[in-house]
Amino acid sequence: MDIAKFFSSESKKRDHSSGSSSKDDSKKVKSNLTSSDASNEDIFEEGLDSSSCRDILFNCLKNLEEKVNGIYEQGRQNNESQIKGDKRLDELCKCVEFISGKFDEFEKDRKEKNECIKSLKEQVLSMERKIEQQSKSIELQEQYSRRNCVLVHGIKETKDEDTDKIVIDIISKDLDIIVDEKDLDRINRIGRMASNPGKPRPIIVKFSRYDM
Numbered sequence: 001m002d003i004a005k006f007f008s009s010e011s012k013k014r015d016h017s018s019g020s021s022s023k024d025d026s027k028k029v030k031s032n033l034t035s036s037d038a039s040n041e042d043i044f045e046e047g048l049d050s051s052s053c054r055d056i057l058f059n060c061l062k063n064l065e066e067k068v069n070g071i072y073e074q075g076r077q078n079n080e081s082q083i084k085g086d087k088r089l090d091e092l093c094k095c096v097e098f099i100s101g102k103f104d105e106f107e108k109d110r111k112e113k114n115e116c117i118k119s120l121k122e123q124v125l126s127m128e129r130k131i132e133q134q135s136k137s138i139e140l141q142e143q144y145s146r147r148n149c150v151l152v153h154g155i156k157e158t159k160d161e162d163t164d165k166i167v168i169d170i171i172s173k174d175l176d177i178i179v180d181e182k183d184l185d186r187i188n189r190i191g192r193m194a195s196n197p198g199k200p201r202p203i204i205v206k207f208s209r210y211d212m
Contacts, residue, residue: 148206148208148209149206149207150205151203152167152170152203155203156200157193157200157201163188163203164184164187168181179212183207183208183212184206184207184208185206186205186206187203187204188204189201190202
């Protein structure tokens with residue numbers, strides 16, 4: 001309810017009353033003031049008429065209404081600020097929950113990748129051990145396959161040479177060992193022909209039998 005309008009309507013009613021009651025009205029208004037309005041009591045005098053008292057009381061009520069409205073507006077603003085703060089806090093909580101969820105996903109993915117890397121490392125180590133074993137086995141096999149071979153160095157190299165005849169002549173004449181072509185499996189020079197003719201390539205001689 002608007003206090004000013006209410007009091008204005010009440011004042012019109014009082015205008016119809018007799019002027020002889022002005023002093024009594026002034027005393028009643030003065031006696032009905034609360035302790036908080038005691039500071040305004042000095043404005044009332046015994047000689048004021050009811051109209052003056054009404055105007056004074058109207059102004060007091062109007063000031064009180066303005067103060068109440070100010071307090072209400074301040075409360076409303078504070079309430080709006082609190083609502084905005086609560087909304088902002090709710091958004092912040094949702095953001096934190098989202099980041100926390102992403103972090104959990106990242107941590108889970110990291111653990112899975114670490115397990116995968118660990119498994120791959122174990123597989124690589126196992127394969128390295130197998131390769132090492134196979135390399136040793138191949139080396140042994142190669143060594144065994146070369147047990148029938150003899151490598152001959154220092155034999156002059158010529159174009160269109162017959163390495164079989166050269167080796168048989170060396171074995172027969174220089175080593176005084178009788179050897180037949182059927183005792184020899186393969187005879188040839190190894191490597192690329194050297195640019196320096198004074199350094200001939202070695203000849204590898206593979207015998208058909210180990211005892212030979």
